[in-house]
Amino acid sequence: MRSPRLTIIVPCYNEEAVLPKSAHVLAEILMGLIQHKQVNSESKLLFVDDGSQDATWALVKELETQLPVVTGIKFSRNFGHQNALMAGMKTACPTSDMMITIDADLQDDPQVIPEMVARFHAGSDVVLGVRNDRSSDSHFKRWTAERFYGLMNRIGVQLVPDHADFRLLSQRAVRALLSYQETNLFLRGIVPQLGFPTTKLYYRRRPRFAGVSKYPLRKMLSFAFDGITSFSIAPIKVILMLGVLISGGSLLMMVYAVIQGLLGTAISGWSSLMTSLWFLGGMQLIGISVVGEYVGKIFAEVKHRPRYIIETDDYTVTQQPALLDSQRVHV
Structure with missing residues (x-):
């Protein structure tokens, strides 16, 4: 029986500073797996150049x-990190029995990849790489991450805390993932919904050895907001509740004003009036903006535009049938 074929998928955007070292580290791990017959000899290390403006593609060649x-x-x-992951998986899926996604900066520990493969052999379709601590992050980043995961869990989104996009997926898990057609991708929320046998693999995240992060605070906040609005209408419900509370408060103030008028103690005040108008106007603008965000997502979805366009595709391997679950080598 042949060994399963593995494709390690690495999205790249302006990664010329880290790519040479990353490629050799990952290639060494992959060739070690091939040597020990844990994976097929035609397994690949697939780099997805997400429209880089530097020498990333020249280095790949x-x-x-x-x-x-x-x-x-x-x-x-440039089509974005999540689309680069999907493109890599869609390209590799027809000929790969399992796929691992990992960022090019190797802050996610590549040395746990052999253990991911071992867990695939043991029957797991999904192996999630989960950070075992966040001590390398700033206090602000740790605090915001905790608040984000807590918020997502409260609104019903099944996120795995401290898991990003370092994971192994079997071919059938990837096929199920590719059936999700939304334009606004949030893979961290979709993968836990697949329902296949899943295990968590804990590792220690390392500092970036070169280059700069492609996720500054602005992008992280945008990514978090996309995750919330892609999976839940909770923000609209919050606005509804605020509207009800404000309306109730307005009725109470109206009763209070009538009583003060009957008692002859009413004091007219420009400041209080303008403050109320500004507050209500701000709430209206927030409400319109949140509803507009959902309308915008609907607009993007119904156009059915392609998620990405591939200019060059060097991925070529011999087509072979995928392993059945009963054919996995248990280790």
Whole structure:
């Protein structure tokens, strides 16, 4: 019986500073797995160039000549990290029995990849890489992460705390994932919904050895907001409750004003009037903005535009049937 075929998918956006080292580290791990017959000899290390403006793609082409396991695909422009992951999985899925996604900066520990493969052999379709601590993060980043995961759980989104996009998925799990057609992707929320046998693998996150983060605070906040609005209408419900509370407060103030008028103690005040108007006007603008965000997402979904456009595709492997669950080698 043949060994399962693995594809390690690495999204890249302006990663020329880290790519040479990352490629050699990941290639060494992959070739070790091949040598020990844990994966098929045609397993690949697939780099997805997400419209980089530097020499990332040139480095991928150079690495293809140096390392036989390296291959790549190139987007025509920048389509975003989540779309790069989906493109890599869609490209590899027909010929791969399992796929691992990991960022190019290798802050997610690549040395746990062999253990991920072992858990696939043991029957897991989904292996989630989960950070075992956040001591390397700033206090602000730890606090915001805790608030985000807590909020998502309260509104019913099944997120795994401290899990990002470092994971292994079997071919059938990827096929199920690819059936999700929404334009606004939030894979951290979708993957736990797949329902296949899942295990968590804990690791210690390492500092970035070169380059700069592609997720500054602004992008992180935008990513979090997309996650909330892609999976829940809780913000609209919050606005509804605020509207009810404000309306109730207005009625109480109206009763109070009538009583003060009957008693002859009413004091007319420009400041209180303007403050009320500004408050209500602000709440209306917030409400309109949140509803507009959902309308905008609907607008993007109904157009059915492609998630990405591939300019160059170097991924070529021999087509072989996927392993059945009963054919997995249990270790």
